[in-house]
Amino acid sequence: MPLLSFNQVDFSVGGPLLLDKASFSIERGERICVIGRNGAGKSTLLRLIEGEAVPDDGQIVREDGLRVARMRQEVPAGLAGSVFDVVADGAGDLGHALAEYHRVSHAEQVDAAALARLHERIDAVQGWTLESRIEGLLQRLALDGDAAFDALSGGSKRRVMLAQALLGEPDILLLDEPTNHLDIPSIAWLQEFLAGYAGCIVFVTHDRAFLRALATRILEIDRGQVSSWPGDYENYLRRQEERAHAEAQANAEFDRRLAQEEVWIRQGIKARRTRNEGRVRALEAMRRERAQRREKEGQARLRVAEAGASGKRVLRAMEAGKRYDGRWVIQPFDFTLMRGDRVGIVGRNGAGKSTLLRLLLAQEKPDAGSVEHGSGLEIAYFDQQRATLREDWNALDNVAEGSEYVEIGGRRQHVLGYLQDFLFSPERARAPITRLSGGERNRLLLARLFARPSNLLVMDEPTNDLDVETLELLEEQLAAYSGTVLLVSHDRAFLDAVVTGTLAINDAGEVEEFVGGYSDWERQGGGLGRRHAPPAQASAAAGAESKPAATLPASTPERRKLSYKEQRELEQLPSRIETLETELATLQATMSEPQFFRQSGERIAETQARLQALQGELETAYQRWEALESGG
Structure with a gap:
């Protein structure tokens, strides 16, 4: 028997149905990835599975006693207390009592009377098993229960939220973009942890490497229709292409027959003498069917406005380094970026990737050495913090800045038409920027960035919140870009598809240069160290080492000279x-x-x-x- 079934479920939030007669089941042990365009209804589907939202029509059937937990896309604001407190909060009143017991028992001066009352209260409901589960989860996820939650990094906070979701031992674990704001070691660890999880997982992600490693089934939301694709992501891609071709052929045949019937109905007196009323009713039905057809949402068309060629040498760092509070964040290093290079920067969260980027762009002054820029540079910068978007302007103003036209590839284009290439309708283009989703903000920043003539594209985490289709289009555009690209990303598939070289920053602030993308870097003996250990343990281990690991394992044989x-x-x-x-x-x-x-x-x-x-x-x-x- 399925854990949960959707039977002819409809759901909307105004406008076209997000889910239209959705029917599918979820079985034990599955790892299901929900995919679809931004705004297609992926997070809504998770809310319906959890029970936070109810369908407008149809039925959701749950197995008796079904336990569902969801880790949301964003860490809720206002969470405070220790890590133990936040995890225990997922268990309601008993969790609150355990959190209070933990706080009182760990205080410098223990209130014996309060401790006794709490002990008696927890004892009465046999609550010590829950405490044991919390401690076990903290150990498995490498979390310090006494650490202050609000002092943690974004990645560590998400691990705490995962522990909170796992506390209830859910039959279905819902994960909404679980890799957002995680660095590569944390993503690799989470991937391995979830691969060994015994329960059912339903997740939303734009990280294709993560998707490929985990998914045993794909649920696609497309124009309100939910379709199930057994097997892995590669099987889905093959079958989706076949389906798209079949759909296009069926629509073309339908439109051809409809056009023939429209010619027939307009033939005048001669046709009316022999008019078949059944044929007339069939034509009316065809018109209604055509009017109700929901066309596939347009595909984004990303095009970059390119400036003239820069000098052959774009920039050069000579023993350049950056120090904060007496500590080297970026140790002195040498690096030359040539015209046409596409270089990715990787490292743990907090390792100094954005600092390295600003150092190379001369936005930060080096504390050692120097950074020289070549001639004729026109830089376009995609900021991780989205600082280049003005909150008091709408999307149109952020791109146009008072002009009605942009010039792309030597051709003038009206800014509204240009924004439609980035999937902004005229209404969304004029809407306040505060109403845009994370994905829309990212597409808007790309639109603004690509409208500026450039020969050096600098991108700090450009893939966050983009759907898979837009990601793949961005990859194609960057591959075709004749200028130079410098980018920071945790998306392994994106790095492999785009970059020709990699700068890796280790925990000691040392910068190493490798040829190729992320997978090439790993094959050359790189990697962020202990990728499959929980990140906190890996960081602690790295901090205890006096010297970073060698670039290649000690067992690597000496390179043979080629004939x-x-x-x-x-x-x-x-x-x-x-x-x-x-x-x-x-x-x-x-x-x-x-x-x-x-x-x-x-x-x-x-x-x-x-x-x-x-x-x-x-x-x-x-x-x-x-x-x-x-x-x-």
């Missing part, structure tokens, strides 16, 4: 890979066109066979490149 033939092969492989990728992209674009499937079956089969062969050749080329790079 002349192998060296030539290594030099030629990048252009070979680029040629294969270009042909593959062209072939995929051809196959996505509706007319492709109107060809003969033989021609379709030939093209699909070529696609598979190309994918195999590309994988082999990458493996060979990696082997030669490592001295194989």
Whole structure:
């Protein structure tokens, strides 16, 4: 029997239904990821599962005694007290009594009378088992129960909220964007923890690496329809593409038949003499069906206004370092950024990534060494704190700043049309910025950023709150950008897709440079250290070390010198890979066109066979490149 079932559930908050006749079930042991566009209703679905919201129509059937807990997208404001207090708060009155007992028993001067009263109260309801569960959770999540909650980092606060959600031993654990504001080690730890969790998990995330590692089923919300896709994310992507193609064909056939009937009804006297009233009623039904069709929301079209080329050397740091309160936050390092480079900056929360960014941009003055900028730089800066958005302006004013037009790629475009490319309707474009969601604010900042001509894009956590489709479009745009990119991100898939080099900051403030994205960095022996240990333990261990770990493990064999033939092969492989990728992209674009499937079956089969062969050749080329790079 399912833990929970939705039967023909409708829900709206004004306007089109967020959920339209939604029907699905949740079984024990599943790890279900809910995906959909920003505003599609993902968080609403979690609220309905929890019981915080009730459907407008239909029925939600729950198993008797079902326990559901939700970790919200944002840490609630106003939480205070110790970590133990906040976790215990999830258990109601008994939790409050245990929190008070914990506070009194840990005070410098213990109030024996108060302690005895609390002990008796907890004893009466056999509440010590709950205390044992709290202590066990704190140990599993590497949390200090006596630490002040409001003094914790954002990532540690989210671990406390996870402990609070787990306290009730829920049958269904709901997680809304659990990786937001976590650094890569914390995400990796959470991923491993949830993979071993015995209960059912329903989660919303934009982190594709996290999604791929955990999901056993996908629930997609698209124009009010909820569809279930068994299997992993890759299976969903394949089947979604097939469904989109079938839907487009079905809609085209329906529209063709409707157009024929509209011609027939307008044929005049000759047609009216033989008019079939059943056919007239069928036409009216077709008109109603067409009017009710909800078209797929437009896809964002991200385009960057590019300035003229900068100098060949964009910037150079020479023994540059930054110190706060006598401590090196960024130890002196050397680094050169060349035109066309796309470099990612990674490190734990608090390691100094944003400081490093400001140092390279000359917004912070180095306490050692120097930073030199090349000629002709036009910088566009995406700020993590969204400080460049004016709260007293609407979206239109934030982008236009009094002008009616923006110039993108040498073409003038009205600012309203430009904002529609970023999925802002005219109404949303004129709405106060305070009414925009986190995802809309991020898209607005991208719109503002991309409207400024630049040849150096600097982005500090650009992926927060963006849906997966917009993320993938941003990746494509950055890959096509002819300028230079410098970005900070905790999104492993995003880093792998965009960057060509990585700057890693360790806990000692040392900056190391690696070739490639996040996965390349790990393969080269990098990593933020003890990724699978709870972050608090990892940080403590790192702090106890007198020296950072070596770049490569001690067991790494000495690199073999390549022969002349192998060296030539290594030099030629990048252009070979680029040629294969270009042909593959062209072939995929051809196959996505509706007319492709109107060809003969033989021609379709030939093209699909070529696609598979190309994918195999590309994988082999990458493996060979990696082997030669490592001295194989």
